[in-house]
Amino acid sequence: MQEQEVELLQLIEKNANLEPSKIAKLMAVSEEEVRELLRSLEEKKAILGYSTLIDWAKVVQKEEVTAMVDVKVQPARGSGFDKVAERIYRFPEVKAVYLMSGAYDLSVSVEGKTMMEIGRFISEKLSALDSVLSTTTHFVLKRYKHDGIILDDEDDNDKRMVVTP
Amino acid sequence: MKKTSFLSKQADSLQPSGIRRFFDLAAQMEDVISLGVGEPDFVTPWSFIEHSFHALEQGYTSYTENAGMLDLREEISNYLLGSFGVNYDAEKEIIVTVGASQAIDLALRATVNPGEEVLVVEPGFVAYVPTVSLAGGTPVTIQTRPEDDFKLTPELLEAAITPRTKAIILCNPNNPTGAALTGNELVKVAEVVEKHDLLVLSDEIYAELTYEDVHTSFPAIKNMKERTVLISGFSKAFAMTGWRLGYATGPEEIIQTMVKIHQFTMMCAPTIAQHAALEAMKNGKSSVDYMIKSYEQRRNFIVSSLNEMGLSCPNPGGAFYAFPSIRETGLSSADFAEELLQEEQVAVVPGNVFGESGEGFVRCSYATSLKQLDEAMRRIKRFVDRRI
Numbered sequence: 188m189q190e191q192e193v194e195l196l197q198l199i200e201k202n203a204n205l206e207p208s209k210i211a212k213l214m215a216v217s218e219e220e221v222r223e224l225l226r227s228l229e230e231k232k233a234i235l236g237y238s239t240l241i242d243w244a245k246v247v248q249k250e251e252v253t254a255m256v257d258v259k260v261q262p263a264r265g266s267g268f269d270k271v272a273e274r275i276y277r278f279p280e281v282k283a284v285y286l287m288s289g290a291y292d293l294s295v296s297v298e299g300k301t302m303m304e305i306g307r308f309i310s311e312k313l314s315a316l317d318s319v320l321s322t323t324t325h326f327v328l329k330r331y332k333h334d335g336i337i338l339d340d341e342d343d344n345d346k347r348m349v350v351t352p
Numbered sequence: 353m354k355k356t357s358f359l360s361k362q363a364d365s366l367q368p369s370g371i372r373r374f375f376d377l378a379a380q381m382e383d384v385i386s387l388g389v390g391e392p393d394f395v396t397p398w399s400f401i402e403h404s405f406h407a408l409e410q411g412y413t414s415y416t417e418n419a420g421m422l423d424l425r426e427e428i429s430n431y432l433l434g435s436f437g438v439n440y441d442a443e444k445e446i447i448v449t450v451g452a453s454q455a456i457d458l459a460l461r462a463t464v465n466p467g468e469e470v471l472v473v474e475p476g477f478v479a480y481v482p483t484v485s486l487a488g489g490t491p492v493t494i495q496t497r498p499e500d501d502f503k504l505t506p507e508l509l510e511a512a513i514t515p516r517t518k519a520i521i522l523c524n525p526n527n528p529t530g531a532a533l534t535g536n537e538l539v540k541v542a543e544v545v546e547k548h549d550l551l552v553l554s555d556e557i558y559a560e561l562t563y564e565d566v567h568t569s570f571p572a573i574k575n576m577k578e579r580t581v582l583i584s585g586f587s588k589a590f591a592m593t594g595w596r597l598g599y600a601t602g603p604e605e606i607i608q609t610m611v612k613i614h615q616f617t618m619m620c621a622p623t624i625a626q627h628a629a630l631e632a633m634k635n636g637k638s639s640v641d642y643m644i645k646s647y648e649q650r651r652n653f654i655v656s657s658l659n660e661m662g663l664s665c666p667n668p669g670g671a672f673y674a675f676p677s678i679r680e681t682g683l684s685s686a687d688f689a690e691e692l693l694q695e696e697q698v699a700v701v702p703g704n705v706f707g708e709s710g711e712g713f714v715r716c717s718y719a720t721s722l723k724q725l726d727e728a729m730r731r732i733k734r735f736v737d738r739r740i
Contacts, residue, residue, distance in 0.1 A: 194645075209722075209726070213649040213653045214649065350378050350389065351371070352479065
């Protein structure tokens with residue numbers, strides 16, 4: 188059972204768009220079994236959503252700016268970093284938050300339309316939190332690979348000959 | 353003005369591979385989805401490639417030992433012991449070759465005398481028969497049957513043996529049928545082999561790609577190691593076809609004779625490929641496991657799709673080929689493949705190029721992305737619907 192769950196998740200992890208009928212064939216089980224597996228995985232929140240990885244630049248001139256912000260914070264008695272992390276990850280501008288080992292505490296990924304907009308968010312919202320001691324902001328200049336997918340992978344054509352022994 | 357042909361009679365009499373002719377046809381077409389390819393669609397895992405860059409930067413650009421780098425032979429020895437439970441001495445019983453193809457050629461040249469017969473199981477890899485001839489032997493084919501799922505049976509083997517029989521080439525799992533003999537089935541074959549004192553060239557290039565049972569390596573069977581040359585390589589499971597790297601293991605006497613021929617005809621296998629293979633042996637497992645799982649899923653997909661559309665196809669136990677019957681369509685293998693290519697731009701290989709018992713079947717490689725495979729199945733179904 189668990190083996191099947193893992194196989195199913197590995198299949199849709201790379202392609203959330205894979206139809207249950209196809210998954211059924213790949214896993215050599217019935218379509219109904221696939222739907223049942225999906226239902227139970229959604230119920231126990233192993234599957235949290237089905238998102239699409241989009242390269243917006245191919246469609247519209249949509250300037251997206253991403254910043255990785257190193258945040259030093261004052262942990263709270265009793266709750267450590269969790270409370271302050273929650274204060275931060277509730278902001279819709281924040282796309283990811285990680286507690287880090289090393290020179291700072293939280294790594295916060297922020298998205299906005301312009302650098303100005305992100306700057307405003309950091310100075311007015313993030314830095315203004317009482318428990319935030321300092322921030323260092325790094326703007327992303329170019330995305331080469333995201334979530335395991337290489338962007339602009341132009342040369343991924345099949346280089347094999349048509350028929351070989 | 354020259355008066356005679358300069359060609360040797362033997363070379364001139366070799367039949368060109370039927371695959372070649374079909375390749376020429378397919379190569380002219382556009383928008384072809386090819387299920388005709390006998391190699392992985394995966395590019396070689398990055399860490400193997402990166403390791404070869406490193407080796408080049410370090411200046412490893414010279415020849416290696418004739419038998420291949422000892423490091424690599426040691427890794428191969430460990431790998432065979434760990435994966436298949438067969439134990440070979442890296443110094444004396446292993447040779448690294450230019451693909452498994454060269455290993456087959458060397459093994460035959462090292463062992464076959466003129467007039468001796470070598471059994472070739474068909475449908476089978478297209479190179480066996482010509483390689484036996486070039487080595488001076490007489491190829492004798494065994495036609496396996498669809499009702500046995502194209503598996504070699506002891507009875508078929510027994511019937512083909514004559515006083516002149518020297519050896520048998522056994523490809524397990526099989527190209528093109530995907531048939532994989534189980535341990536028990538191999539033991540029965542081994543009994544006949546021992547009774548007639550045959551040499552076995554066991555081509556196990558697809559050994560890692562078995563999906564139902566754990567692969568049994570032929571030399572792992574009792575009393576078989578002393579009479580078996582195990583042939584394998586990095587092309588299939590490690591996705592390294594273009595690197596041209598294989599190996600053979602076997603009794604010292606045979607392997608050292610192969611090394612002798614190799615030394616005079618090839619010097620050594622490509623150094624850079626040997627370095628990539630070293631990384632493949634040491635750290636390749638997770639990449640290989642991922643590819644094997646993908647092949648298994650695609651096998652499930654293609655087999656159920658083919659059966660659904662009315663092309664009867666047993667579940668192949670290994671390799672990455674489905675070998676469906678196309679008899680329902682009333683077409684010959686060659687016509688089926690040619691018309692399918694013309695009408696729907698899908699390339700499959702007619703089964704008869706792999707031996708006469710392959711007539712009525714076609715080989716579909718599922719070493720193809722799921723997206724391509726899905727579209728190919730749609731097109732073949734359209735084609736078949738017009739015929740059945």
